[in-house]
Amino acid sequence: MSKLYVVGIGPGNNENMTLRAQNALRESDVIVGYTVYVDLVREQYPEKEYLTTPMRHETERVALALSQAANGKTVSIVCSGDAGVYGMSGVAYEMSSDYPDVEIETIPGISAVLSGAAILGAPLMHDFAVISLSDLLTPWEKIEKRLQFAAQADFVICLYNPSSRKRGDYLEKACDLILRYASPDTVCGIARNIGREGETTEILSLGELRKTQVDMFSTVFIGNSQTKTIGGKMVTPRGYKYE
């Protein structure tokens, strides 16, 4: 059996990687990934063999990694954030049936829902939903339905892929659907370039968020009905009593 690690490397900087992720990369002969993420680890492990594929070539990337592993090499596929949240691990399992001699191990990493929450404050003290606004692989009607149920459930909502060049008005559309059930004063947050140069946070109301342009390096948080700001931080109370 040879090994394929699907490794979540966390947000941008190496500090947010787990020891286990680092050990897997150290142990690997070949490291496969999207160019930008591979460059993040190449500095640390310059002696490895690197194979890169462009953005969105996910199945090609996994096929490359599986065939390298089938040839007896220890291989890591690197994913930004977590390997299992809209990541490569699902594709790896789906394509693995043709490679019975490759054992897949998923190594979790800090996904943007956790790293973004940490720099914004403490928005996830209560039940939450994570929804991607990308309709590349999901019909927009399904996304609309999920946004509305999440708002009715009074979940804290974390939005991945809130915008792209082709989907400039998707965040506005999403806010409008949530506004059917939530107050325009709902506390929201934007985390930009998490763990990288240019990391910033912004706290604003849902009404303001609706009119805000974000880029593809942003993660958006929409509070629940109890979320508030404390000293510039976004905080969802858990319900403890204070004397």
Next chain:
Amino acid sequence: MSKLYVVGIGPGNNENMTLRAQNALRESDVIVGYTVYVDLVREQYPEKEYLTTPMRHETERVALALSQAANGKTVSIVCSGDAGVYGMSGVAYEMSSDYPDVEIETIPGISAVLSGAAILGAPLMHDFAVISLSDLLTPWEKIEKRLQFAAQADFVICLYNPSSRKRGDYLEKACDLILRYASPDTVCGIARNIGREGETTEILSLGELRKTQVDMFSTVFIGNSQTKTIGGKMVTPRGYKYE
């Protein structure tokens, strides 16, 4: 300004801690936490001052940490999993207004939703909701409402605190509510003792999950309508086309 780190140490073993979490602990004079989690880090950093409080004494724990930091010490509060998912960071911000000279920094960690998903396979390839079944701080009616909206949204659902001695039938109740909208054949998973001795996984149907007893060291995953099993793993397809 003195520093209070709220540190997510991930599941049980040190391997799942980030470098950043380790640096914070190394830098700290005092480490505060629930006895069980403090014991996990004490071996690694025996020279620190340790202060422990029993389970559920969260506000007491945070007050202890804030007062130590106010006295000029660098302090870490350790949380299992992530510091921000039902964690201590919210309480820290809520109690911080009395300690203007203490700067709080939240260091994210691998929460059970990510570590559990990784050992079960790839359940989180699509939109998901995280719901705690503990009604200690949340009215059960609110939890019931959220479960039903999450099921209607066809989210993958991750349940924290699925059971305890006093709440032996809560998982059964939750499954019954989800079964109003989801098939009894829905693929589910249980991750037990993640990252610790006795780590196990179990894949079963929603109909079977309903009749299953889990303990407080379990995290439960309920697939969406597309979730399937591949080679004994729980996998939610993302929607890629395979030639």
